[in-house]
Amino acid sequence: MRYLTYRPANNVKRTIAYLIDTVPIQMGLYLVSHAYFGVSPIIDRTSPPAVQEAALQARLLIGLGTVGIWIIYCTLAELSPMQGTYGKVAMGIRVRPVQGTKLTIGQVLGRNAAKILSFAPCCLGFYFAFFTNGNRAWHDSLSGTAVSDHR
Incomplete structure (x- = not known):
């Protein structure tokens, strides 16, 4: 049996860290999309079709923009000495290699x-992280990394 050489981060901490990191991104993109499209992305079904179309485009911008910005932000933060985003630092967790002592650029980009x-x-x-030994998500397993408690 293979024993873990790190203490896996609690999945609740990982989820809260994700929210700390992404909610400000989503709020900023909400404001940008509201200014650009001129409608709220949150619209009811009784609105005219043109308004519904603009709201759909705004939601798409927010969704795809959040993912894109979040991935770039995570890459830069994980390459920093913090080894994680502000959300991870606030929750006392960090990204680390499963083997070795320092994350490589390849691992961070791959992750x-x-x-x-x-x-x-x-x-x-x-969700896979909730059911695996070591609480590793697919992107952790594919890149040879893990999220561990830092405190």
């Missing part, structure tokens, strides 16, 4: 590119 695979099938890759 964050693989997040697209974790998102693709209804976010299954993220």
Whole structure:
């Protein structure tokens, strides 16, 4: 049996860290999309079709923009000495290699590119962390990384 050489981060901490990181991005994109499209992305079904179309485009901008900005932000933050985003630092967790002592640029780039695979099938890759030894999501397993408690 293989024993873990790190203490896996609690999945609740990982989820809260994700929210700390993405909610400000979503709020900023909400304001940008509201200014650009001139409608709220949150619209009821009784609105005219043109307004519904603009709201749909705004929601698409917010969704795809959040993922894109978040992946770039995570890549830069994980390459920093903090080894994680502000959300991870606030929750006392960090990204680390499963083997070795320092994250490589390849691991960080691979981890964050693989997040697209974790998102693709209804976010299954993220939920995978709740059921694996070591609480590793698909993108962690593919890149040889893990999220561990730092405190």
